[in-house]
Amino acid sequence: MNNVTVTHSIRFIALLLVQVVICNHINFLGYINPYIYIIFILLFPIRDSRLRLLFVSFLLGLLVDIFSDSGGVHAAASVSLAYIRPIILKSSFGMLYEHQSVKFNNTDIGNLVTYVILATVIHHIILFSLEIFNISSIILILKKTLFSSIFTIILCVLIIVLFSRNRK
């Protein structure tokens, strides 16, 4: 138990730092940035309490917000993602989730990619709608969501696969 807490604390700090120091300043093609800190929310232990996940996600989002002067948009998107995570898990892992036996370390890569795609798109739509905050710029919101999602999904899957142990 203690080991898990330490792992997740280190992951929290590492992802936060990488996000605010590197990923927020990539600006690929002028405006495309990956938001890799959601890996923390994705890989949070499934059997842990949901209340704790909500709290920690809020804290993570708020810290990213403080670093990037963006009000509360990351906090709102992270909390929403944390709240609907069970639904995403159920739709991407199916029976495996019902039996409470999902292990991110050695799960099927197809399921994992579905999970990351669903979570990223939902997170990014909320993020960019709140950031732009103007319904007449819906095209801009969708454009940013699409391109940033692609970038985030590729990076997230790579990071999860590279950093997971005992994958064949």
Next chain:
Amino acid sequence: MQQIFNFVIKNKTFLLFLLLFSVSLALTIQSHSYHRSKFINSANGLTGGIYGTFNSIGKYFDLEEQNKILADENERLRAILYNSETLNDSVSKYSLYGNTKYKVTKAEVYKNSYSLTNNYLTINKGQKDSIRQDFGVITSKGIVGIVDNTSKNYATVLSILNNKSRINAKLKSTDHKGSLKWDGKSPYYVQLEDISTFAPLKIGDTIETGGESAIFPKGIGIGTIESYEKDIGGDTYTIQIELFNDMSNIGTVYILQNLERQEIKALENSTNE
């Protein structure tokens, strides 16, 4: 009573979600209004320290670029210095910012964003260096923004690439004034609105600050006219301006403190009453 408790316990996840989501939504809405929150900003010791650490590593990578900017600035300043007798009034005002009404402080940019719709910079000067809200921030080429929040050692700057930014600007050749806004699309272009159709516009003309506020002195460069079109009403132009500054690459900035600002403010207040 029992039922209320049961309800709360049964729906505790949803209620917590609702609470946290409304807190973040409130912060978001607050950040979209002009007077923004005092604690959700990067002008504090923790964020400033972390950005400072990484900036001290990263700044070596564009020393060459910064050297070139400095050399260009020196060249222009020397040209003004050696030709100072032949200059007319408006140019010498630009070089001296009027009759030394402005105190200039240099600062390093620790964080710069330009791809969001509301962009802020974080700089390494704060209240300790007597930096306060609403001071103007420029580079050697043109304007950058206005100081927003300050802490002891750091300050955030409301970039001109921000939906909330409104800066008074005018044509260099005439005195037609308008307000400078940003449509959130490209970090290289800003828009100047409310220029009268009587103004003689030419593609490539220079736009500079208007000097109507106490923030910027008159005549600091902003950019050149890229294109212009009439508004729907037909009485005013909206001008697309190509910025002098490359907002995606800003290393060192100058903060302008208007030393007569208190006096101007007091006078304006007494006039309004």
